Amino acid sequence: MSKPRAVRVGGALIVAATLTALSSALADPASSPQTAWRRSTLKADASLSDPLVKRGKQVFDARCQICHGAYSKPQGVSVFTMPQMPGTYALELKYKGQKPALLEERTDLTPQAVAVFVRHGGGGFMPAFRPTEVSDEDLKALGAYLARKR
Amino acid sequence: MKPPPGVSDADFAAALQQFSGVVGSQWVFTSDEDVGTYKDAYSPLWGEPEEKVASAAVAPDSVEQIQRILGIANHFSIPLYTVSTGRNLAYGGAAPVYSGSVVLDLKRMNRILEVSEEFAYALVEPGVSYFDLYRHIREKGLKLWIDVPDPGWGSLIGNAIDHGAGRTPLPYRDHFDAHCGMEVVLANGRVVRTGMGAMPGSRLWQQTKYGPGPLVDGIFSQSNLGIVTKMGFWLMPEPEASLTGRVRVARHDDLIPFVRILSNLMYTNIVNCNFTIQSPVFLSPSTPEKEQLLGKSDGGTAQEWDRYAAAHGLDHFWETELRFFGPPKIMAAQWDYVKERFATINGARLEEGETTHFPLTDEQVSKLPDLTTFGIPSLSVFSGMAVGSLTGSDAGAPQTTGHLDASPIVPISGEALLKAQRVFDRVFQQAGLPRGLGFAFNYHWRTFIMFQGLQVTNNKEHNAKVRAAYEKCAQAAADNGWGLYRAHAAFHDKVMSLLSYNDHALMKLNETLKDALDPKGILSPGRYGIWPRHLRGSHS
Numbered sequence: 001m002s003k004p005r006a007v008r009v010g011g012a013l014i015v016a017a018t019l020t021a022l023s024s025a026l027a028d029p030a031s032s033p034q035t036a037w038r039r040s041t042l043k044a045d046a047s048l049s050d051p052l053v054k055r056g057k058q059v060f061d062a063r064c065q066i067c068h069g070a071y072s073k074p075q076g077v078s079v080f081t082m083p084q085m086p087g088t089y090a091l092e093l094k095y096k097g098q099k100p101a102l103l104e105e106r107t108d109l110t111p112q113a114v115a116v117f118v119r120h121g122g123g124g125f126m127p128a129f130r131p132t133e134v135s136d137e138d139l140k141a142l143g144a145y146l147a148r149k150r
Numbered sequence: 151m152k153p154p155p156g157v158s159d160a161d162f163a164a165a166l167q168q169f170s171g172v173v174g175s176q177w178v179f180t181s182d183e184d185v186g187t188y189k190d191a192y193s194p195l196w197g198e199p200e201e202k203v204a205s206a207a208v209a210p211d212s213v214e215q216i217q218r219i220l221g222i223a224n225h226f227s228i229p230l231y232t233v234s235t236g237r238n239l240a241y242g243g244a245a246p247v248y249s250g251s252v253v254l255d256l257k258r259m260n261r262i263l264e265v266s267e268e269f270a271y272a273l274v275e276p277g278v279s280y281f282d283l284y285r286h287i288r289e290k291g292l293k294l295w296i297d298v299p300d301p302g303w304g305s306l307i308g309n310a311i312d313h314g315a316g317r318t319p320l321p322y323r324d325h326f327d328a329h330c331g332m333e334v335v336l337a338n339g340r341v342v343r344t345g346m347g348a349m350p351g352s353r354l355w356q357q358t359k360y361g362p363g364p365l366v367d368g369i370f371s372q373s374n375l376g377i378v379t380k381m382g383f384w385l386m387p388e389p390e391a392s393l394t395g396r397v398r399v400a401r402h403d404d405l406i407p408f409v410r411i412l413s414n415l416m417y418t419n420i421v422n423c424n425f426t427i428q429s430p431v432f433l434s435p436s437t438p439e440k441e442q443l444l445g446k447s448d449g450g451t452a453q454e455w456d457r458y459a460a461a462h463g464l465d466h467f468w469e470t471e472l473r474f475f476g477p478p479k480i481m482a483a484q485w486d487y488v489k490e491r492f493a494t495i496n497g498a499r500l501e502e503g504e505t506t507h508f509p510l511t512d513e514q515v516s517k518l519p520d521l522t523t524f525g526i527p528s529l530s531v532f533s534g535m536a537v538g539s540l541t542g543s544d545a546g547a548p549q550t551t552g553h554l555d556a557s558p559i560v561p562i563s564g565e566a567l568l569k570a571q572r573v574f575d576r577v578f579q580q581a582g583l584p585r586g587l588g589f590a591f592n593y594h595w596r597t598f599i600m601f602q603g604l605q606v607t608n609n610k611e612h613n614a615k616v617r618a619a620y621e622k623c624a625q626a627a628a629d630n631g632w633g634l635y636r637a638h639a640a641f642h643d644k645v646m647s648l649l650s651y652n653d654h655a656l657m658k659l660n661e662t663l664k665d666a667l668d669p670k671g672i673l674s675p676g677r678y679g680i681w682p683r684h685l686r687g688s689h690s
Contacts, residue, residue: 124550128186130207
């Protein structure tokens with residue numbers, strides 16, 4: 001029941017991930033289907049033919065999408081009504097259109113930068129993620145996915 | 151890698167090696183980078199020598215592994231600090247209360263053991279998050295809801311034993327109250343099941359909290375007397391629909407009958423939702439006149455505030471939104487009755503909102519402005535921090551690195567709410583922090599939580615003010631006969647010291663239990679002010 005100082009912002013709504021199954025081939029408990037936060041459909045993308053990149057997409061969907069996914073603009077106002085993707089929202093405020101707020105649309109990320117953010121936090125309200133949440137192998141795959149050439 | 155206080159390098163190395171033998175070396179974390187992930191990301195002690203840090207972490211995936219780890223920890227006197235999913239942001243995160251402890255990270259124990267649609271319960275392990283259970287229920291198409299705290303990435307067990315709550319009807323939204331049956335590993339490795347779980351082959355473990363004999367579940371919440379490895383939770387069958395209604399009253403002192411009627415409706419179970427009382431007047435932007443009123447010794451009289459509201463075009467002083475869940479015809483009757491009761495307040499305005507029918511499609515879920523109301527996990531609450539963190543850094547001001555919540559609870563009365571607003575606002579004003587007029591939330595049965603969110607930054611002077619304000623807030627709550635329902639780990643000693651009736655008799659009982667159940671004091675030393683004998687006095 002954590003609650004930040006109430007910052008009243010316009011209401012918002014989310015694009016909830018489609019609840020379809022991840023590949024059951026994942027063996028690593030840190031990204032097993034049972035501990036994924038949310039799943040989304042794996043969309044067709046030529047870059048995903050690389051198994052590491054494909055796995056990275058699965059890690060993103062399982063671990064990152066709920067904060068760094070797309071969301072739709074506000075509807076309604078209440079103390080509880082806020083943009084549903086705080087990671088994306090924060091980057092919108094930060095970049096003001098100069099860079100994509102959606103991590104999956106960025107072309108300037110490196111695996112090293114991704115690793116720093118995941119293990120040390122985002123410098124604002126994004127906390128670090130422990131190896132029991134995102135294993136070293138998953139982190140490598142995530143970096144490969146977000147830094148992939150397109 | 152620094153060993154825990156009082157543990158030799160050789161013993162620590164031997165213990166870690168033996169931990170590796172139990173869980174595998176990949177699940178023992180000793181590098182600075184890995185161990186650093188266990189820091190409290192929102193620590194009010196950020197960058198200070200007193201910041202809470204672990205010496206290492208170990209992550210078992212079974213009760214049997216926990217038992218073996220406990221044997222090793224007892225042998226080498228290694229303090230272990232248990233976390234489930236390790237979030238609990240604003241209340242201490244995964245960082246140990248006693249610096250140098252080895253974090254016992256239960257995230258890998260993430261099995262949803264049973265979900266019964268017929269009997270409406272779930273049995274889960276500590277690493278199961280709200281997102282996990284929600285998705286499981288959704289995928290199975292079960293007609294059940296869960297109740298979620300504002301951020302949904304936390305553990306059902308961790309949140310419940312820290313007395314967290316959500317926003318669907320009672321008893322489900324009070325997460326500890328909604329639990330039924332625990333499995334606990336004691337410090338000596340013995341596994342205990344509470345309630346009817348103590349009977350082999352019981353079919354009632356998640357059906358009734360009562361077995362013959364004492365109810366012991368409570369001693370494992372907000373404590374360090376055992377490691378909870380399974381917990382049952384009652385779940386709400388999916389309601390047919392939900393209806394909202396908004397209530398507004400015009401004048402400052404209307405709050406008194408407003409809350410009295412509302413509390414009576416709650417006690418009689420006509421209103422069973424989590425409601426928030428807020429004042430558009432107090433939340434309106436600051437003006438010189440407003441500051442002048444708030445600065446008066448009485449915080450401004452009712453008449454002065456009513457004049458202020460009228461002069462600024464604010465047509466109502468207080469408001470709340472009620473939400474009903476159930477069959478439409480029953481909700482309509484509830485709302486009719488609520489309207490009848492509030493009509494006794496001159497000028498009260500009641501406005502019916504939308505009706506939502508369940509189940510929701512994914513498309514409908516995607517359009518909801520507020521997911522947690524419907525038991526759907528979300529992280530949207532962090533968006534409020536996004537504004538503070540980034541506008542602050544752009545302006546060259548201290549960058550927001552987190553927040554902590556002082557969470558005082560007050561009786562559900564208009565008088566108490568008004569007084570609490572004045573008391574806490576004054577604490578923050580005197581500390582040089584933004585005003586704390588805030589909101590009154592009804593999460594738990596029969597109390598208001600007056601959340602006082604405090605911004606933590608990368609500026610040590612600011613954080614020192616925040617820590618002082620937190621302690622003053624806790625003290626002010628105690629001075630007024632109120633209290634805190636939960637405390638950030640950095641303030642457990644302070645908050646528990648306020649429970650001083652009869653020469654701190656309650657803490658002495660806690661310590662007696664600690665000495666009996668954990669004689670070597672290896673389990674989460676200092677959590678909620680309960681220190682093992684050998685550390686007592688130096689910390690408490």
